[in-house]
Amino acid sequence: MLHPAASVIRNVRVSDGSAVDIRIADGVIASVEPATPQAPSADAGDTGLEIDGRGMLALPGLVNAHAHVDKSWWGLPWQSYGGEGGTDGRIRHERARRDELGIPSVATTAHVLEQFVRHGTTSIRTHVDVDLGVAQRGIEAVREAVAAYDGALQVQIVAFPQDGVLRRPGVIDLLDEAAAAGADFIGGLDPATIDRDPVGQLDALFRVAADRGVGIDLHLHDPAELGAFQIELIIDRTERFGLAGRVNLAHGFALAQVGASHRRDLLQAMAALDITMTTVAPLRLPQLPLHELDAAGVRFGFGTDGIRDLWSPYGTGDLLGIAWQYARSSSLVRDDDLRRVVDIATGGSAPFAGLPVGRIEAGSRADIILVDAENPMDALVRTPERELVVGNGRVLFQR
Ligand SMILES: O=c1cc[nH]c(=O)[nH]1
Incomplete structure (x- = not known):
């Protein structure tokens, strides 16, 4: 190129x-x-x-701090969603159809990167599926697509166990392999509802991260008290495994759903260990409260999530559009707040993504x-x- x-x-x-x-x-x-x-x-x-x-x-x-560049059908004809709802339904839908669409591939990843770039994104943290079906193939495809930018685009890779960790014996070894081969982070997914063993999944992930010297960037969709309980487990392990400053909570819907005093306690404990957050500003859920995160000192960034993929056909790749969605649905109208949102979108508070501040x-x-x-x-x-x-x-x- x-x-x-x-x-x-x-x-x-x-x-x-x-x-x-x-x-x-x-x-x-x-x-x-x-x-x-x-x-x-x-x-x-x-x-x-x-x-x-x-x-x-x-x-x-712009810094897209939460993306899935490996799993889109961008560039292919329209794909009708034919799966069930919910996290597990989407996981099954993806696994049932991705092979026939040639996902993951360098070509579809290149289409996603092109959409991000034309909308102004110059730095990306992407989760890339690692599971018993694709093993490290997605990471290899992403690396090849990114190499075409010859360093003009900064990309960090999270080896992401989308299909679960403990419920799929062998996945923890694949994550270990990915970390040894240079993935910047290992991921995780709803330890309670996917593996139905929050302590087991988190202990396994933290052990690999600590041994390999990588960070953890964990998807947590689980709501309210169930999610908050897992945030407490994550806080505890971040301290015990010496991973302060290297753990990110993606989505973390629970934080916006628990009561104010519980949230204050969680945010204080997260800030003390520099546990960061990424949000895709979901339309149907309460947003992470900007002033409370800022007051506590919990840094966060915006992401597009996957775009045009077997999870959902939505998404244009415009990170500024996600920042707009966050600001609008948080009812932010004052100049200082709007500036702050632009600052976050342009990486002002996302050096946690290991990326230089823009x-x-x-x-x-x-x-x-x-x-x-x-x-x-x-x-x-x-x-x-x-x-x-x-x-x-x-x-x-x-x-
Ligand atoms: O877990 C998730 C959530 C959104 N999109 C994905 O691809 N995976």
Whole structure:
């Protein structure tokens, strides 16, 4: 894939409203200077493209902190959902149909990455199914699809036991193998309702993570008190296995469903161990409360979840759209809150994803998007098209 380098993006506005030129060298922002009237040359020259930003708003690249890039049918004809509901119903549907669709594959993963990129995502944490059917095949396909970006797209891999851990003997060994082979995290899934053995699943996962020196990023859909009980088990093990700062709770619906005082206790304990969260801002459920997470110091990021896959046909790959959904369904209207949501979406509070914080400032990785918007709040509430997407100083998409 040809992604030409950019040497300067002239005449863009940054979040304080000032007009600047952003100079880029070796994938990094070299300087942010007051805009000069100079006309850009269309020629890439030796150092890279000079791009006219036409007064648009520059934001750091979006961070998609919870994705499933391995399991989409994007690029294939429409696939009608024919499975049952619920987590286990969707798992069975996926396993019944993925082989006939050639999932996982490099080609379908490449389609998903392309959708993320054209919507401004430059960093991704993706869960990738590891189970008795596909073993490490999904991870291999994802690595190959990502390699086409030659470092312009940052991707972390979570080896994800979508089909369960203890109920499928052999899966824990596959997770161990994935961790030994370089997966950044191992995942887990509803230890109580999928394996029906929360202590057993969590002990097994924490042992592998501690032995292999990787983190844990665990899907927890289980609701209310059942979910909260498992969060307590996770907190306890994070401390005992010495994994502070390396554990993420994906979804964690329970946190928004238990009573305020129980939530406060959980958040305090999570913050003390830097247990982070990712949310896909589910429409039908209460959102993670922004002010309470911020007050406790629990960092969180947004994700798209899987898009157009055998779990659900929904999803466009627009992470800013997920941030919009979160803000809107949390009834956030004040500028400070809207700015904070944009800050989270652009990675301001997601270094937990092991990714550099996105900033439009000298020294930051040159992950930059341009949108035709007045300011970050306007960009969030209108989610305008992404006009330009630059990753690691290279032009990944231009409208
Ligand atoms: O467990 C889950 C949840 C959403 N999407 C998935 O692929 N798996």
